[in-house]
Amino acid sequence: MFCFVPSRFYVCLATLLHVDDMNSPSRLSILLIDDNHARAQAFTAALVESRYHVTHLSSATQRLLKDVDRIQPDIIVIDIESPSRDVLDSLHTISSVAPKPVVMFSDEEDTDIINQSVRSGVTAYVVGDTEPKRVRSILDAAVARFGEYQRLRQELDETKHALAAKQTIDKAKRLLMQQRGMDEQQAYSAMRKMAMDVGQKIEDIARTLLSVLNHLDNGK
Amino acid sequence: MNSDASMPVTLGYVALTDSAPLVVAKELGFFTEHGLNVTLQAQHSWSTLRDKLHAGVLDAAHMLAPMPIASALGLAGPACDVMTPLVLSQNGNAITLSNAVYDEIAATNDFSDLHLPLSANALGAVVAQRRKQHRAKLRFASVFPYSCHYYQLVDWLASGQISLDDVELVIVPPTNMVDALHCGDIDGYCVGGPWNAKAVRAGFGVTVLTSCDIWPNSAEKVLGVLSQYHQRYPERVTKLCRALKQACCWLETIPNRFESARLLSGYDYLDAPIDVIAPSLIGSCVVKPGLSPREIPDYNLFFSEHADVNAPSLQCAQWLLAKMESTGQLSKVVASEVDLSRIYRSDIYHQIFSS
Numbered sequence: 001m002f003c004f005v006p007s008r009f010y011v012c013l014a015t016l017l018h019v020d021d022m023n024s025p026s027r028l029s030i031l032l033i034d035d036n037h038a039r040a041q042a043f044t045a046a047l048v049e050s051r052y053h054v055t056h057l058s059s060a061t062q063r064l065l066k067d068v069d070r071i072q073p074d075i076i077v078i079d080i081e082s083p084s085r086d087v088l089d090s091l092h093t094i095s096s097v098a099p100k101p102v103v104m105f106s107d108e109e110d111t112d113i114i115n116q117s118v119r120s121g122v123t124a125y126v127v128g129d130t131e132p133k134r135v136r137s138i139l140d141a142a143v144a145r146f147g148e149y150q151r152l153r154q155e156l157d158e159t160k161h162a163l164a165a166k167q168t169i170d171k172a173k174r175l176l177m178q179q180r181g182m183d184e185q186q187a188y189s190a191m192r193k194m195a196m197d198v199g200q201k202i203e204d205i206a207r208t209l210l211s212v213l214n215h216l217d218n219g220k
Numbered sequence: 221m222n223s224d225a226s227m228p229v230t231l232g233y234v235a236l237t238d239s240a241p242l243v244v245a246k247e248l249g250f251f252t253e254h255g256l257n258v259t260l261q262a263q264h265s266w267s268t269l270r271d272k273l274h275a276g277v278l279d280a281a282h283m284l285a286p287m288p289i290a291s292a293l294g295l296a297g298p299a300c301d302v303m304t305p306l307v308l309s310q311n312g313n314a315i316t317l318s319n320a321v322y323d324e325i326a327a328t329n330d331f332s333d334l335h336l337p338l339s340a341n342a343l344g345a346v347v348a349q350r351r352k353q354h355r356a357k358l359r360f361a362s363v364f365p366y367s368c369h370y371y372q373l374v375d376w377l378a379s380g381q382i383s384l385d386d387v388e389l390v391i392v393p394p395t396n397m398v399d400a401l402h403c404g405d406i407d408g409y410c411v412g413g414p415w416n417a418k419a420v421r422a423g424f425g426v427t428v429l430t431s432c433d434i435w436p437n438s439a440e441k442v443l444g445v446l447s448q449y450h451q452r453y454p455e456r457v458t459k460l461c462r463a464l465k466q467a468c469c470w471l472e473t474i475p476n477r478f479e480s481a482r483l484l485s486g487y488d489y490l491d492a493p494i495d496v497i498a499p500s501l502i503g504s505c506v507v508k509p510g511l512s513p514r515e516i517p518d519y520n521l522f523f524s525e526h527a528d529v530n531a532p533s534l535q536c537a538q539w540l541l542a543k544m545e546s547t548g549q550l551s552k553v554v555a556s557e558v559d560l561s562r563i564y565r566s567d568i569y570h571q572i573f574s575s
């Protein structure tokens with residue numbers, strides 16, 4: 001059995017983000033990390049003549065990051081009991097390697113329970129065996145969910161960023177009004193002009209202004 | 221008798237020297253004495269240990285001290301109410317460098333012999349020289365992003381004004397550390413026992429300082445349980461804590477430390493020679509073949525008569541949270557809103573051990 005746990009593996013997949021149509025013929029590469037050769041073979045066989053291309057590594061642990069970097073897989077499939085799970089878990093936390101969605105193999109009877117718990121997160125998917133149809137549908141769902149998750153995440157990041165930028169600009173505006181006796185419109189226009197003059201974003205100008213004005217203020 | 225007494229408890233752990241209290245409590249029958257039927261289940265990665273605890277496949281687990289906080293905040297996957305009622309150990313980690321990097325440090329700094337604990341400034345000189353010569357960045361490993369190993373490594377590098385842009389930090393499973401060091405995939409690592417002594421005994425590396433040299437005594441492993449589990453089985457959690465603290469106390473004397481090394485070396489546990497497990501347990505840091513070991517009395521601390529090592533203090537949780545924040549794992553806003561007293565449950569600890 002295997003289960004899908006993408007919630008902690010992020011971004012990459014500029015390609016995946018555009019795979020909205022599940023019937024799309026685009027090829028996706030899978031990095032399969034499994035010491036169980038019989039299972040690996042069954043898994044690979046299940047994907048013959050599909051859009052998934054499988055690269056199999058048996059004991060991948062110590063060069064895993066290099067392999068991920070070299071193969072640039074769209075999906076990683078790994079045994080839940082592999083020590084390398086922690087390496088994958090760290091992809092987005094401390095490593096510069098672009099994170100990937102991860103599907104996990106498990107022989108354990110506990111798979112259902114684990115899946116239920118993981119499902120409470122952003123995405124998760126439960127599977128039965130290496131029966132070809134099932135395997136393909138799991139991977140398709142994994143790709144779709146990961147893409148959807150990335151899109152939501154990106155939207156959230158953009159919203160947060162926009163909010164932070166607005167707050168910085170407002171703060172700089174208030175400081176200009178206080179310290180330079182400008183009204184709101186004048187303060188904003190002054191910043192916009194500076195931004196255009198130096199070819200920077202208005203929020204960058206606001207940040208620089210804040211730092212300079214605060215510094216002058218402290219120096220008084 | 222409470223029905224809890226006959227109930228089984230599945231306890232997850234990672235095979236490390238500081239899993240000693242769990243192995244001792246199991247092998248010496250402390251769990252049974254307290255009316256518990258405990259199954260110890262070795263886990264091969266911290267991520268899987270965490271997922272199984274979240275899912276209830278494990279009832280409790282030997283966890284890295286920052287992990288309950290990361291779980292409660294949902295830093296890696298869905299948030300889950302993991303808490304700790306007991307600290308299992310303090311310290312226990314060390315930084316080991318490859319022979320090649322050690323030699324480079326000695327050459328760059330004109331050292332004729334080792335100055336230990338090694339100052340990160342000495343490494344800084346090498347990092348600066350490599351940058352000037354456009355050579356590859358040094359690569360250092362730890363075992364998990366939410367671990368004291370990682371924060372200790374970052375702190376040590378910072379103490380030598382080494383910018384994180386000038387080195388590469390990676391995660392490598394402990395079982396692969398020694399090989400990765402030997403084949404040059406990494407230049408050094410911060411990890412717990414027996415993996416430092418193992419590299420030294422194999423002649424692959426030099427252990428240049430221990431976590432005691434970087435941080436003052438600080439929680440390393442804790443007992444993690446879900447809050448729901450505690451609400452449902454308070455009696456079982458109490459018994460677990462009592463049996464494990466009994467094991468921590470038992471580990472106080474040197475003869476018992478030797479005995480625990482013997483237990484840990486078994487096939488079912490670390491499956492490693494006693495000469496790589498025992499040193500840290502008896503307060504000795506092996507440094508390099510041919511050199512006398514450093515005396516580090518608190519290398520693995522499980523219990524102390526002078527300080528309450530086992531209480532999950534708020535102060536300790538705050539320290540870890542600050543490290544998570546300073547390494548960019550969570551924002552200041554999130555950090556300021558966390559109620560750590562719900563994660564590091566000193567109230568439960570004191571309730572258990574005051575009665």
